[in-house]
Amino acid sequence: TTAEVSPTRRLSNMPELFFPHNNSTKLKEVDRKLAEGKVHKKKQKAFGADLKSYLKSMVPHLESSIKSSNSGNMMPSAAEVMEWSQSLEKLLANQSGQGAFREFLKSEFSEENIEFWLACEDYKKTKSDHLQGKAEKIYEEFVQIDATKQINIDHHTREMTAKKAQDPTSTSFDEAQKTVYVLMERDSYPRFLKSKAYLNLLRKLQANSVK
Numbered sequence: 001t002t003a004e005v006s007p008t009r010r011l012s013n014m015p016e017l018f019f020p021h022n023n024s025t026k027l028k029e030v031d032r033k034l035a036e037g038k039v040h041k042k043k044q045k046a047f048g049a050d051l052k053s054y055l056k057s058m059v060p061h062l063e064s065s066i067k068s069s070n071s072g073n074m075m076p077s078a079a080e081v082m083e084w085s086q087s088l089e090k091l092l093a094n095q096s097g098q099g100a101f102r103e104f105l106k107s108e109f110s111e112e113n114i115e116f117w118l119a120c121e122d123y124k125k126t127k128s129d130h131l132q133g134k135a136e137k138i139y140e141e142f143v144q145i146d147a148t149k150q151i152n153i154d155h156h157t158r159e160m161t162a163k164k165a166q167d168p169t170s171t172s173f174d175e176a177q178k179t180v181y182v183l184m185e186r187d188s189y190p191r192f193l194k195s196k197a198y199l200n201l202l203r204k205l206q207a208n209s210v211k
């Protein structure tokens with residue numbers, strides 16, 4: 001006579017799938033991960049939309065920045081804006097160019113570079129009896145490790161600048177300033193010239209000059 005298999009034993013041999021109470025934790029975990037995935041995708045889409053919106057608004061910000069940097073509250077000419085493409089030196093020598101480039105660096109989250117460069121330019125014009133205070137401020141804000149606006153310079157330059165800042169002269173930050181200038185010249189400046197913000201501004205000014 002074939003031995004009857006008890007209902008309990010028969011059920012215990014079935015896959016876990018038939019025991020909802022055993023899998024409830026696993027199913028909840030899967031649901032949670034799926035939900036997190038959807039939230040993550042939504043965040044990615046939202047970030048993408050925010051970025052597009054930000055870039056689209058760059059030209060008005062650029063124009064506003066240029067106007068505020070001009071004492072006469074006037075836009076530069078198309079010829080001036082074209083000159084910015086000749087060299088970073090010419091761009092930074094122009095007040096409007098400074099404002100435009102600074103606005104662009106903000107969009108790349110690297111405005112500390114131009115801020116440091118401008119601080120160094122101001123520092124070099126400082127009278128000797130005020131050098132100590134300004135040197136400390138520049139070092140703390142831009143040079144020291146974990147500075148609020150820490151610039152990207154190599155370890156040797158950072159250490160050398162730290163020593164010079166302790167007994168400051170008008171050339172204490174020259175090496176660090178040169179390093180940051182080269183970084184902007186090779187990296188950010190070419191991108192600025194290719195940016196929609198710059199090209200659209202130039203086209204707009206050229207179109208206005210034709211009218």
